[in-house]
Amino acid sequence: MVDVFLNEKFVGTVTDQNEFLNIIKSQRRDGTITEKLNIGYNGDLDEIHVETTKGRCRRPLIIVKNGKSTLTEDHIQKIKDKSLSWTDLVKEGIVEYLDAREEENALVALDENQVTKDHSHLEISPITILGICTALVPFSNFGSSSRLIRGSKLQKQGLGVYAQNYLLRLDTDASILHYPQRPITKTFMHDVFNYDQHAMGQNFTIAVMSYQGYNMQDAVILNKGSVERGLGRTTYFKPFSATEMRYSGGLMDEVGIPDKEMKGYRSERDYRNLEDDGIVFTEAKLKADDVLIGKTSPPRFLGGLDEFNMDANTRRESSIALGEGMHGTVDATFLTENEEGNRLVQTRLRQQRIPEIGDKFASRHGQKGVIGLLVPHTDMPFSSRGITPDIIFSPHSIPSRMTVSHLLEVISGKVGALAGEYIDATTFDTPTEKGLRKQLMNLGFSEDGKETFYNPMTGEKIDAKIYTGNIFYLKLKHMVANKMHARAAGRIQLLTRQPVEGRAMGGGLRVGEMEKDCLVAHGASLLLKERFDSDKTILHICETCGMFATYDSYKNQAICTRCGGDAKVSPVEMSYAFKLLLDEVRSLGIDSKIELKEKF
Amino acid sequence: MSDIYVKFEDKLPGRVLEEMKVEAKANKLTDAEITKALNEAVKEYGESLISPGESIGIITAESFGEAGTQMTLDVFHMAGVAEIQVTRGLPRLIELFDARKIPSTPSMEVYLKPEHTKTEKTIRKIASYLKEMKLNEISKEFTLNIMSESIEVELDEKKMRDFGFKKDEIYETLKKNLKNATIKDSKKGFTLKPDTEEINLSILYKLKENAKDALLRGIPKIKQVLPTKKDGKYVILCAGSNLKKVLKMDQVEEKLTISNNLFEIATTLGIEAARQAIINESVAVIENQGLDIDIRHVMFLADLMTQTGVVRGITRGGISGEKESVLARASFETPLNHLIIASLTGGKDNLKSVIENVMVNQPIPLGTGLPELVSSIGDKKEKETEK
Known part of the structure; x- marks a missing residue:
C-alpha cells in the first residue's frame, strides 16, 4: 500500500505503485491529462506525490522507450522543414518536462550512444546545464568556474542594442552601442538567442603586453585612433518627466514658462530653450541648470487668507532642470497621461559617450578592466604586418585567474577574422587548439598566435613576440561620466x-x-x-x-x-x-x- | 672596568647594561671596544624610543587591525598525523585580547625533567598518568536496579588491561573519590548503593551520573595527551589545562611547562608570567599567519592588560570601560548606560583625551596638538640688547 498525495494533500492509496505511475505517465504523454502534471515516487517514505501547482522548476527531456530515443531522424528532418514545432513534440509525447521530484525517479542519458534499456530519458544537449548568459561564453569548458560565473554576470552589464524599439522607450540609464558587431567566436546560444538582433560588443584586435605601465593591475589601454573611428562609442539616454498633479481645492500644477514674478523664478537665460508650451524643443543643446520642462505648482500649505488671494505670486516655480555637471541634447518629447489621468510630459536627453579614461570594458571571460590610457594611433605598437591593436591587455591578468578560454578566443578570433568565417565555440563542442593552430599556420601566421611587434617611438623591434589576435569585447555600463564627483x-x-x-x-x-x-x-x-x-x-x-x-x-x-x-x-x-x-x-x-x- | 658602565647608567636601562656586561666578558672586549659598543647601544636604544605625543595606542590598534583583515581562517591539518586541535588565527587573537576566562581550546605543553625522558616508554607512561581517566571509560554498562535500590557497574576487561587497571585498585580509588555511596564487589564489577537514608529514583540517577564521572587516575581537565618531540625536547601536548596540579608532579620540569590559559597562569605563576604569556601567544598567532607586527605593539598591549595586577581584556568590561572620560566610554559601546550613570552621579568630562576632543571639534592633545608654546618674550629682548 502506497500513500498517494495530490499537491501535498493525502487522497488515497494504491497497491502497485509502478502500475499507477505508468498509467499516469502514459496518460500525460498521450494528452488525456494535463502535460503540466508531475508524479514522483519516494521509496524511502513509500509515498507517491502528484504535483500540479504553479511555481515548480521544470526542464524538458526526450523520452526513451525500450532503450531507444523516441526522437527520430524523421522528427529532426520535419523540424528543419518547420513542419513540426516544439509544442508538437510535447503534444506527441516525445519531449516532456520533469520537475525536481520526478527527476529523482528518472535515469537520464547524456548522449544518444549511451542510451540503455534502463534509461527513461535522454538529455537534449549537455549545454542545458548552463543558463543563457553562461552559454554565451565561448570555450567556457576551458576556463575556471569562478571566472565563468563572473563572465556571465559581466555580459548583463554590456552595452549594445538592448531593445529594437529603444527610440520609443524611456528607460532610465539606457545606452546604445554605435557599431555593434556579431562576435567572430560565437556559441550555439548566439543563434538561439537571436544575438544579431541585439548584439552588445565589438571584435577588438588585442595585444597581450605591457605599455609604459598604464595597463598595470586590470587596466587596459585603448587605441585612440580606433576610438575616434567609433570603437566602444555609445549614446546615453536619460529621461526626465513632469506631471501636472491635481491637489485638493481644484488646484493643479501647470506646465508652461513661469511668470517673472513667480516665487523661485530662475534666470531668464535658464528658460531660453523652452517653447511657448513650456516644453523644451527637440535637438536643443542643454547645459547645467537649463530648464527642460517649465512648471508651476500651487502653494504647499494653504493658509487662511491665501485662499482668497490666488494670484501668480502665491504659486511656486517647480521646473525640471538639468543638474550640476550635466549636459546633452534633447532627443525626444512625449506627451501622455498617467494612470490617474494627469497630463504627463516626458523628455529624453541624449549624450554621446566616447570612451575615456576610467570607462569599463570586459571580455566574456570575467576579465574586466578600466581604461588606463588612450594612446594616439601613431604611438601604438605595430606588428610586422602593420597592424596596430585596438586594446592592450596585461599578461599578468592571466596566470592567477586561469582564464584559458580568454586566450583561446584570441586565437580563434584571429583564425575567424583571417579566414572570413564565424567560429562556433559552444561549451563542450569547441574546435581543438591543435586545429586552430593548424588553420592559423595555413593562413600564413605563426601557429602560436605570436607576432613580431615594433616600438612606435623608436622603431626598434620589441624583443619578445607579442600574443595577438581578435577577441570580442564589451563596453560595460559603468562610465566615469556618471560617477565622477568632487566638491568644495x-x-x-x-x-x-x-x-x-x-x-x-x-x-x-x-x-x-x-x-x-x-x-x-x-x-x-x-x-x-x-x-x-x-x-x-x-x-x-x-x-x-x-x-x-x-x-x-x-x-x-x-x-x-x-x-x-x-x-x-x-x-x-x-x-x-x-x-x-x-x-x-x-x-x-x-x-x-x-x-x-x-x-x- | 665597571666605571665604563657607570657612565652609561642613566643612558641605558639596567637590563640592557647587564646583558652588555655578559656579552663583553664572553667576547673579551677591551675598554675602548666596550665604550664603542655602548655608544652604539645608546644610539640604537634612542632610535627605538617613542617621541612624546606619538599616538601609540591608535598605531597599535591599526597595526593589529590591518593585519587582522588579512588573516585567513584556514586551519591546516595533516592526514594521518596525531594532533591536538588548538584555536589559531583571528579567533585566538580576539580571545586573547578580550581576556576570556576560559580559552575555547585550553591546552598545555608539559616538559619533563631530563631523568624521565630517557626512553619513549617512560614518557608514554607519564603521559598516560596525566590524562584523566573516568570510570565510564573502562566500563561496559551502568545498570540502574530499582528493586535492590543500587547501581550495577559492569567493567570492560579488555579496556582495563589496555589502560593497566586492576580491579582492586579501582575499588580503592573509587572508595576515595566517590562520595555518599557504599561500594561492593560484584561478579562483573561493582555494586553501588547510595548512603542516604531515603532512596528514590532521582538520587539513584544522580549517583549513576556521578559514578560515570568518578576520577580513577590522572589530572582533572586533561582530556587528551600527545607525547611529541619539539626542538629536540620531549613534550607532552595536552588538550585541557590544569597548570597547578601538573606543576606539582615530580617528573615535570616546572620551568618550561606552560598553559595557554591566561588566568590560570596569572593565579599560579603571577601577573608577570601572564604578561609574557599574552606576548608569547599573540606572537605565535602572528607568526603562524605569516604576518609581521612589531613586538613593541604586542608588548604595549600586554603591559596595558596586566598593569593593574589582574588580567583585563580590551572590552567594555575591561580597559575600555575604565576610561576616565564619559564621552569616550559612551562612544565605544552601550552609550546609553554611560550617559545615564554619568547623569546620576554627576559625571564630569575634562576633555583630555582624543575622542572627546574630536566630538567637540577641538584640537586633540596628540602630535602637533600636544605642545603648547611657552615663551618669555621679555628675556629674549634683554638678551638681544646685551649683545
Whole structure:
C-alpha cells in the first residue's frame, strides 16, 4: 500500500505503485491529462506525490522507450522543414518536462550512444546545464568556474542594442552601442538567442603586453585612433518627466514658462530653450541648470487668507532642470497621461559617450578592466604586418585567474577574422587548439598566435613576440561620466549642519571613523580639526551656570537669560553635532553644564 | 672596568647594561671596544624610543587591525598525523585580547625533567598518568536496579588491561573519590548503593551520573595527551589545562611547562608570567599567519592588560570601560548606560583625551596638538640688547 498525495494533500492509496505511475505517465504523454502534471515516487517514505501547482522548476527531456530515443531522424528532418514545432513534440509525447521530484525517479542519458534499456530519458544537449548568459561564453569548458560565473554576470552589464524599439522607450540609464558587431567566436546560444538582433560588443584586435605601465593591475589601454573611428562609442539616454498633479481645492500644477514674478523664478537665460508650451524643443543643446520642462505648482500649505488671494505670486516655480555637471541634447518629447489621468510630459536627453579614461570594458571571460590610457594611433605598437591593436591587455591578468578560454578566443578570433568565417565555440563542442593552430599556420601566421611587434617611438623591434589576435569585447555600463564627483563647499543637512550625502545632491566625501584614526595616528591634530570644521559653530556660554546664552544681534551682546546681565558670557567654538547632543541630553531633563577655563 | 658602565647608567636601562656586561666578558672586549659598543647601544636604544605625543595606542590598534583583515581562517591539518586541535588565527587573537576566562581550546605543553625522558616508554607512561581517566571509560554498562535500590557497574576487561587497571585498585580509588555511596564487589564489577537514608529514583540517577564521572587516575581537565618531540625536547601536548596540579608532579620540569590559559597562569605563576604569556601567544598567532607586527605593539598591549595586577581584556568590561572620560566610554559601546550613570552621579568630562576632543571639534592633545608654546618674550629682548 502506497500513500498517494495530490499537491501535498493525502487522497488515497494504491497497491502497485509502478502500475499507477505508468498509467499516469502514459496518460500525460498521450494528452488525456494535463502535460503540466508531475508524479514522483519516494521509496524511502513509500509515498507517491502528484504535483500540479504553479511555481515548480521544470526542464524538458526526450523520452526513451525500450532503450531507444523516441526522437527520430524523421522528427529532426520535419523540424528543419518547420513542419513540426516544439509544442508538437510535447503534444506527441516525445519531449516532456520533469520537475525536481520526478527527476529523482528518472535515469537520464547524456548522449544518444549511451542510451540503455534502463534509461527513461535522454538529455537534449549537455549545454542545458548552463543558463543563457553562461552559454554565451565561448570555450567556457576551458576556463575556471569562478571566472565563468563572473563572465556571465559581466555580459548583463554590456552595452549594445538592448531593445529594437529603444527610440520609443524611456528607460532610465539606457545606452546604445554605435557599431555593434556579431562576435567572430560565437556559441550555439548566439543563434538561439537571436544575438544579431541585439548584439552588445565589438571584435577588438588585442595585444597581450605591457605599455609604459598604464595597463598595470586590470587596466587596459585603448587605441585612440580606433576610438575616434567609433570603437566602444555609445549614446546615453536619460529621461526626465513632469506631471501636472491635481491637489485638493481644484488646484493643479501647470506646465508652461513661469511668470517673472513667480516665487523661485530662475534666470531668464535658464528658460531660453523652452517653447511657448513650456516644453523644451527637440535637438536643443542643454547645459547645467537649463530648464527642460517649465512648471508651476500651487502653494504647499494653504493658509487662511491665501485662499482668497490666488494670484501668480502665491504659486511656486517647480521646473525640471538639468543638474550640476550635466549636459546633452534633447532627443525626444512625449506627451501622455498617467494612470490617474494627469497630463504627463516626458523628455529624453541624449549624450554621446566616447570612451575615456576610467570607462569599463570586459571580455566574456570575467576579465574586466578600466581604461588606463588612450594612446594616439601613431604611438601604438605595430606588428610586422602593420597592424596596430585596438586594446592592450596585461599578461599578468592571466596566470592567477586561469582564464584559458580568454586566450583561446584570441586565437580563434584571429583564425575567424583571417579566414572570413564565424567560429562556433559552444561549451563542450569547441574546435581543438591543435586545429586552430593548424588553420592559423595555413593562413600564413605563426601557429602560436605570436607576432613580431615594433616600438612606435623608436622603431626598434620589441624583443619578445607579442600574443595577438581578435577577441570580442564589451563596453560595460559603468562610465566615469556618471560617477565622477568632487566638491568644495555645498549643501548641508538642516539638522546636523554637516554636508549632505551622495553625488546627485553634490554631497561631500565622508571622512569616516578609520580615516579619522589615520590622522590621529599621524598626530596631525590641527588638520584633523580642520577636516571636521564643516559644522563648527560659535556658541555663547554663561560662565556662571554653564548653559547656552542668548545672543542679541541688535545690541551685539550675549546675555544669559538665567543669570541676568551681570553674568560673564564667553563665545566658545564647538561642533554643531555636539551642541545637538547637549540639547538632546538637556531635553531628557539632565542638567549638563559647560565649565570654561582660561586657555592661557 | 665597571666605571665604563657607570657612565652609561642613566643612558641605558639596567637590563640592557647587564646583558652588555655578559656579552663583553664572553667576547673579551677591551675598554675602548666596550665604550664603542655602548655608544652604539645608546644610539640604537634612542632610535627605538617613542617621541612624546606619538599616538601609540591608535598605531597599535591599526597595526593589529590591518593585519587582522588579512588573516585567513584556514586551519591546516595533516592526514594521518596525531594532533591536538588548538584555536589559531583571528579567533585566538580576539580571545586573547578580550581576556576570556576560559580559552575555547585550553591546552598545555608539559616538559619533563631530563631523568624521565630517557626512553619513549617512560614518557608514554607519564603521559598516560596525566590524562584523566573516568570510570565510564573502562566500563561496559551502568545498570540502574530499582528493586535492590543500587547501581550495577559492569567493567570492560579488555579496556582495563589496555589502560593497566586492576580491579582492586579501582575499588580503592573509587572508595576515595566517590562520595555518599557504599561500594561492593560484584561478579562483573561493582555494586553501588547510595548512603542516604531515603532512596528514590532521582538520587539513584544522580549517583549513576556521578559514578560515570568518578576520577580513577590522572589530572582533572586533561582530556587528551600527545607525547611529541619539539626542538629536540620531549613534550607532552595536552588538550585541557590544569597548570597547578601538573606543576606539582615530580617528573615535570616546572620551568618550561606552560598553559595557554591566561588566568590560570596569572593565579599560579603571577601577573608577570601572564604578561609574557599574552606576548608569547599573540606572537605565535602572528607568526603562524605569516604576518609581521612589531613586538613593541604586542608588548604595549600586554603591559596595558596586566598593569593593574589582574588580567583585563580590551572590552567594555575591561580597559575600555575604565576610561576616565564619559564621552569616550559612551562612544565605544552601550552609550546609553554611560550617559545615564554619568547623569546620576554627576559625571564630569575634562576633555583630555582624543575622542572627546574630536566630538567637540577641538584640537586633540596628540602630535602637533600636544605642545603648547611657552615663551618669555621679555628675556629674549634683554638678551638681544646685551649683545
